[in-house]
Amino acid sequence: MLKNKLKIGGxxxxxxxxxxxxxxxxxxxxxxxTNAFNVLRQMSMIGLISIGMTCVILTAGIDLSVGATVxxxxxxxxxxxxxxxxxxxxxxVLAGIFIGAVxxxxxxxxxxxxxxxxxxxxxxxxGIAYIITDIKSISVSEHAASFAILGRGYLYGIPIPVLxxxxxxxxxxxxxxxxxxxxxxxxxxxxxxxxxxxxxxVARNKAIAYVLTGAFSGLAGVILCxxxxxxxxxxxxxxxxxxxxxxxxxxxLLSGGVGGVWKTLSGVLITALIGNIxxxxxxxxxxxxxxxMGAIVLVVIIIQRRTQMKES
Amino acid sequence: xxxxxxxxxxxxSKSFSSVKVLHEVDFRIKKGEVHALMGENGAGKSTLIKxxxxxxxxxxxxxxxxxxxxxxxxxxxxQKAGISTIYQEISLIGQLSVAExxxxxxxxKKHGAIDWKAINEKSRELLAGLxxxxxxxxxxxxxxxxxxxxxxIARSIxxxxxxxxxxxxxxSLDDDEVKILFNIIRKLKAQGISVxxxxxxxxxxxxxxxxxxxxxxxxxxxxxxxxxxxxxELVSKMIGHDAExxxxxxxxxxxxxxxxxxxxxxxxxxxxxxxxxxxxxxGEIVGLAGLLGAGRxxxxxxxxxxxxxxxxxxxxxxxxxxxxxxxxxxGHGLAFCSEDRKVEGIIPNLxxxxxxxxxxxxxxxxxxxxxxxxxxxxxxxxxxxxxIKTTGTDQKIKNLSGGNQQKVILARWLSMKPDFIIxxxxxxxxxxxxxxxxxxxxxEISAEGISVLLISSEFEELIRNCDRVEVLRDGKxxxxxxxxxxxxxNIMSLIATGKVETGGGQSE
Ligand SMILES: Nc1ncnc2c1ncn2[C@@H]1O[C@H](COP(=O)(O)OP(=O)(O)OP(=O)(O)O)[C@@H](O)[C@H]1O
Ligand SMILES: [Mg+2]
Numbered sequence: 030m031l032k033n034k035l036k037i038g039g040x041x042x043x044x045x046x047x048x049x050x051x052x053x054x055x056x057x058x059x060x061x062x063t064n065a066f067n068v069l070r071q072m073s074m075i076g077l078i079s080i081g082m083t084c085v086i087l088t089a090g091i092d093l094s095v096g097a098t099v100x101x102x103x104x105x106x107x108x109x110x111x112x113x114x115x116x117x118x119x120x121x122v123l124a125g126i127f128i129g130a131v132x133x134x135x136x137x138x139x140x141x142x143x144x145x146x147x148x149x150x151x152x153x154x155x156g157i158a159y160i161i162t163d164i165k166s167i168s169v170s171e172h173a174a175s176f177a178i179l180g181r182g183y184l185y186g187i188p189i190p191v192l193x194x195x196x197x198x199x200x201x202x203x204x205x206x207x208x209x210x211x212x213x214x215x216x217x218x219x220x221x222x223x224x225x226x227x228x229x230x231v232a233r234n235k236a237i238a239y240v241l242t243g244a245f246s247g248l249a250g251v252i253l254c255x256x257x258x259x260x261x262x263x264x265x266x267x268x269x270x271x272x273x274x275x276x277x278x279x280x281x282l283l284s285g286g287v288g289g290v291w292k293t294l295s296g297v298l299i300t301a302l303i304g305n306i307x308x309x310x311x312x313x314x315x316x317x318x319x320x321x322m323g324a325i326v327l328v329v330i331i332i333q334r335r336t337q338m339k340e341s
Numbered sequence: 342x343x344x345x346x347x348x349x350x351x352x353x354s355k356s357f358s359s360v361k362v363l364h365e366v367d368f369r370i371k372k373g374e375v376h377a378l379m380g381e382n383g384a385g386k387s388t389l390i391k392x393x394x395x396x397x398x399x400x401x402x403x404x405x406x407x408x409x410x411x412x413x414x415x416x417x418x419x420q421k422a423g424i425s426t427i428y429q430e431i432s433l434i435g436q437l438s439v440a441e442x443x444x445x446x447x448x449x450k451k452h453g454a455i456d457w458k459a460i461n462e463k464s465r466e467l468l469a470g471l472x473x474x475x476x477x478x479x480x481x482x483x484x485x486x487x488x489x490x491x492x493x494i495a496r497s498i499x500x501x502x503x504x505x506x507x508x509x510x511x512x513s514l515d516d517d518e519v520k521i522l523f524n525i526i527r528k529l530k531a532q533g534i535s536v537x538x539x540x541x542x543x544x545x546x547x548x549x550x551x552x553x554x555x556x557x558x559x560x561x562x563x564x565x566x567x568x569x570x571x572x573x574e575l576v577s578k579m580i581g582h583d584a585e586x587x588x589x590x591x592x593x594x595x596x597x598x599x600x601x602x603x604x605x606x607x608x609x610x611x612x613x614x615x616x617x618x619x620x621x622x623x624g625e626i627v628g629l630a631g632l633l634g635a636g637r638x639x640x641x642x643x644x645x646x647x648x649x650x651x652x653x654x655x656x657x658x659x660x661x662x663x664x665x666x667x668x669x670x671x672g673h674g675l676a677f678c679s680e681d682r683k684v685e686g687i688i689p690n691l692x693x694x695x696x697x698x699x700x701x702x703x704x705x706x707x708x709x710x711x712x713x714x715x716x717x718x719x720x721x722x723x724x725x726x727x728x729i730k731t732t733g734t735d736q737k738i739k740n741l742s743g744g745n746q747q748k749v750i751l752a753r754w755l756s757m758k759p760d761f762i763i764x765x766x767x768x769x770x771x772x773x774x775x776x777x778x779x780x781x782x783x784x785e786i787s788a789e790g791i792s793v794l795l796i797s798s799e800f801e802e803l804i805r806n807c808d809r810v811e812v813l814r815d816g817k818x819x820x821x822x823x824x825x826x827x828x829x830x831n832i833m834s835l836i837a838t839g840k841v842e843t844g845g846g847q848s849e
Contacts, residue, residue, distance in 0.1 A: 207454040209446070212437075216445055219434035226396065226432040227496075228417035228446045286436040 040280060040295035043329050047302040055309055064305070066188050072301035073190035074099070074249040075271050076294070079279075080201050081242030082272040083293045087205075087214040088235050089221070089285025090136065090143035095246040095272060097154035098128050099265030102250025104162050107260030110173035117176055118251055125247020126240055128154055133236025147239075151269070158262040167260045180255030190252050197245065201290045210234055218285025275300050278329055299329055344408045347372045347504055347535045348393070353402035355388055357740065360732055362388055364560045365402070370504065373533040375526060377540070377550035377567070379579055381772040382744030383730035385559040386539050387429050387508055394419040394426050394506070407503060417446075425502035427493045427510045429539075429743045429770075435482030440464035442481050443496045467495045472521045486513040486680065487633050494522060498529065505529060506537040509743065511545060512770045513680070515633045515798050523549050541744070541772050542799070543572055557581055580774045595808055599623035601659070602792045603761060605644065608653035613639040615816035616653070619794075621761070626783065626793040628807035630800070630832050636816040637796045638680060641763045645677040646670045657761075671700065674760035678751055678767060680796070686750040689739035693731055694720035696738045696749050701757045723752035727778050744771045748779075755782060758791070765796045780806050800829045814839055 052060040078095045085092045102121035109117040128150060135146040169176055182189045205211035213234045216224040225231050254260045273283075279296025281288020303325050307318045348370040355363040363385045370376040378386045391397045393404060395413030404411050406422055413419040419426070433442045440461045449459045464477040473491050481489060490513050497505055511519050526536050526549055538550055546553065547567060555562040555578045562578050570578075577583050605619040614636045621627050629637045642648040644655060646664025655662055657673065664670040667677070679686065688696055694716045698705045705716040720734040729748045731741060738749055747770055754762060764783070768776045783806060787793050797803050803810050810827050812819040812835040819839045822831050831841050 203454070207457075209448055209455070212441065212445055212448065212455065215437060216434050219436040222430075223432045223434050226394075226416050226426070226428055227434075228415070228420045230417065286434070 040278065040292065040299060040329070043332065044295060044298050044302065047299065047306070051302075051306050051309070059306070059309060066191065068298075068301050068305045069191045069194075070188045071304065072297050073188075073194040074252055075268060075275060075300070076194045076297045077197055077245040077249045077252075078242070078268060079272040079275040079293045079297050080197055080290050081238075081245040082269075083276050083279075083281055083288060083290050084201070084205070084214055084238040085143070085242050086273070086276050086281055086283060087218045087285055087288055088238055089218040090235065090238070091147065091273065091283075092132060092239060092242045093144065093147040093269045094128060094132060094151040094154055095242060096265040096268035097151045097158065098125050098243060098246035099250040099253060099268055100262055101128075101154050101158040102247040103254040103257075103264050104158050104167055104260035104262055106251045106254040107167040107169050108161075110170040110176050114173050114176045117173065117254075118179065121251050121254075122244055122247040125243040125245070125250070127243070128246075129240035129243020130236070132243065133239035136239065137232035137236040155262075162260070162262040164262055166262075169254065169258045169260075176255055177258065178255075180252050180257075190256070193248070193252070197248075198290060198294060201241075205289055210237065214238060215286055218287075220286075271300065274326060278326060300326065345371050346405075347407055348537075349405040350389070350393065351403050351405075353389065353392060353404075354400045355385075355392060355397060356400055362559045363392075366556065366559070366561050368554055368561070369564075370535050370537060371552070372503075372535055373530055374551040375530055375536045375538055375549050377538045377546045377553035378556065379539075379546065379553050379575065380556035380562075381579055381730075381774060382541075382748070382770075383558075383742040384556040384579075386556060387742060388559075389556070390426065390428075390506055390508055390537070390539075394424055420446075420500060423501070423503035424506065425497045425500040425504070426506040427497045427508060429508040433481055433489060433493055433496070436480055438478050439468075439475065439481050439484070439492055440477040442492055443467065443477075443499060447500070464495070467499065468492070471495055471525070472518070485633070487515065487518060490514060491518065494525070498525060502534060504535045504537060508539045509541070509770055510538075511540050511542065513766075517632070519545065541770060541776075543575065543773065546575070547572065555579055576773050579772070599625065599790070602657065603644075604656040605640075606654050606656075608640065608643055608650050608655070610639065610643050610648060610650045610652075613816050614643065614650070617813065617816065618818055619811060621792045621794060623792055624787050624790045625809065626787050626795055626807050628803040628810035628827075629794060629796045629813060630798075630803055630810055631813035631819070631836060633798075635813040635836075637813055638765055639816075640813070641677060641679075641765055641794065641796060644670075645675060645763065647677075671757075671759075676700075676754040676757050676759035676762040678754040678762070678764050680765035680769065686753075687738055687746055690737060692735045693724070693729065693738055693741070693749050694734040697723060697753045697756055700753055704757075719756050720752075723748075723756060726782060727752060728775050744775070747771055748775065751779065755786065758786075760790075761792045761794070762786070763794045763796070766798065767795070768797075768799070768802060776802075800832050803827065803832065804829065812836055 082092055082095065102125055105121045105124055106117045109120055132147050132150055135141050136143050179189060184192055205214065213224065213229045216227065216229055217231055217235060221231060250265065253264060275296035276293050277283055277296065278299055279288070279292035279294065281292055303322055307313060307321055346369045350366065350368040352365045352367065353363055354365055366389060368389060380386050388397065392399045395415045395418055411422055413422065437445065443464045444460045448455045449463065450456060461477050468475065468477065468491065471491050471494065473488065475484065475488060481492060490510060494510060511522060514522065529536055540546060550567045552564065552566050554564045557579065599622045601620060602623045603621040605617065608614050608617045617636060617640055631637050639648065643650045646667050646669055662673065664673070688699065697720050698716045702711065705712055705719060717734045723729065724731060724734065727748050730745050738746055741749065751767055768779055771779065780802065783793055783795070795803065795807060804827050807827060808823065810822045810832060812822070812832060814836060820835045820841060834841055
């Protein structure tokens, strides 16, 4: 157990550095509750997606459709605010679950490689989002004032999206560590044939991983819509790569079988902190920002791998 | 009720892409008996088992288990019916902990959540019962093949099974571990549980099996009581003709007086090797005997540049060498056929021909372009020489039977025509007939001047083939036997006590 805690050491040290150094440089501007909540709220949506993505990657899969799912969920949510807040929250999540189920079916049943399967689904879902909106942003209905609470509200002084992320994280952490389903993800990613021979329901559990990812992406879309007060068909573009990066930075192997959602939290935090720091620097050209971001991510991953190799 | 058979398979047929590998096979096992399934590599043993456990679907036939007809569609269903299986291929998961490998799929739960403490505790107890005292929270891949095999055994006896299937479970175990396993099998039997046992080691069959079924080329040869058969009779049933010169232990040692080829002195590395010496002459076959963990494989890995040494020196042809990479060793004319062929050796989706020539591309290429005809010719030569059972040189290696995959890997190294070859358990999992052919081939290449280091846990193999046997014990040399001194007794007592019991050989 102690060993397990030490293992995540590498990325948490990186996080510490990313907090201490800017605190010294920027002082209050960085090291404040407001900014901390800013970072956390920024990362809550990618965080949710990354948790699902972790499950998928543990099985040695990948889900490229999450960004498109976010967009479709967001526009559905905005449209449904006309009807009721309840529908605006639940229908998009159901849509996410449905997309996940389609992914799961194609991958687990039809045995199409995840990369191709989810790429195809990504295109289709994005297309649907374009068609139903005519590629226009859809505003949240004025009568649905309470809908904004989800993305912008606070509970006990903590932003609600952050609370949602924390809740999902705790639940999924438990699922991965303490349930048969969770462990089977590791077994499948470790050696799918062996898992099958051990009597694990490989196809079913793989599919569930995609369904979960779909559900979390749908939820992320609803939060996004609530925060922006609008559903945009172009939103969520490239998020799948941000999520994959966060999972990898956290230390979950893309080859499957090793990692976990708490590790992914560290990966999400690292990317969010880097983004925040670059933002504080101000007046940096966005393209330069991207280069810097890429460079830092690379450095963090190299350090990660180094420490991991030493541990094993 | 009142049925004395736990399992009755009738008229089982199976084809893989139009090649028929099982022809209406009848197979049955009584309640509470240990039943061996015998046959050459590729006879169809593993296939029959996989049909029983739902990994493969059958083309025809019925399966009665415990009096009821079953149609297992996957491994889980077979497990639920009461069939527990150790497959020939490693069927565990390296990245998970030892304890989890034992319990996955049927975790111990408390309030609906997995109870890791209980799982670790129980695993520790279970393995202790198998004579294994290891850290069960460490990942499985950090342990060697033998321990992994014991973990698989632990897993299989944990299920509440009526039939336990062991497909070559003993192939990577040493004598002591086999003894422990046999005790467990006897316990299972006493509880009325049946055991289906597969092994190419005949002494094991005669020790543990009550009855046996022989398959040949996918057809049933017959069902026999073990006590009614002699070893020779069994072998001739398996190979389909007289077994005269196969089962006999015939010595072939020679006095090798060629020049010294390899010299290793005072090798120390980690905690496994504590100062080992070894000399091999040109064209000599030197055996390495010892228990698991005595340092045999470790020594080979250091020589070949896979592991680092802390101290000591290696000379080849009188010149000191130090290989940092296996590639350097290969460049120097060395070859190493490792014991862990399943993991290290096979490239599943490549053909037999490709798998053989992969370490020796130069030989089959012209101007850097692979010459397919040449590649196939090499493969063909070995398919005949060591009787690899296949539909042709272009069959994917993953579709061969376990023993035949091993033969392909062996062919890879033998075809390199190295100056020196290290063979780590070369005949593990290989049937008696092919074993003889492989041994003949080893002697043939040594006659051509190739030096051989033969690591083997089978004393008979050492006795039959070696000019000299070096016995290791606890990472040190325990003694050296040559010629007539190489006997089972001498090897055993050197392993056990470090001394030779009666006169004869002395360590040097
Ligand atoms: N998946 C497959 N596709 C095609 N052929 C196969 C497949 N699996 C097995 N075979 C063929 O079926 C035959 C029987 O194989 P099987 O593995 O049952 O042999 P075995 O008796 O277990 O041999 P061994 O002692 O080497 O383990 C072999 O000729 C093999 O090439
Ligand atoms: Mg087999």
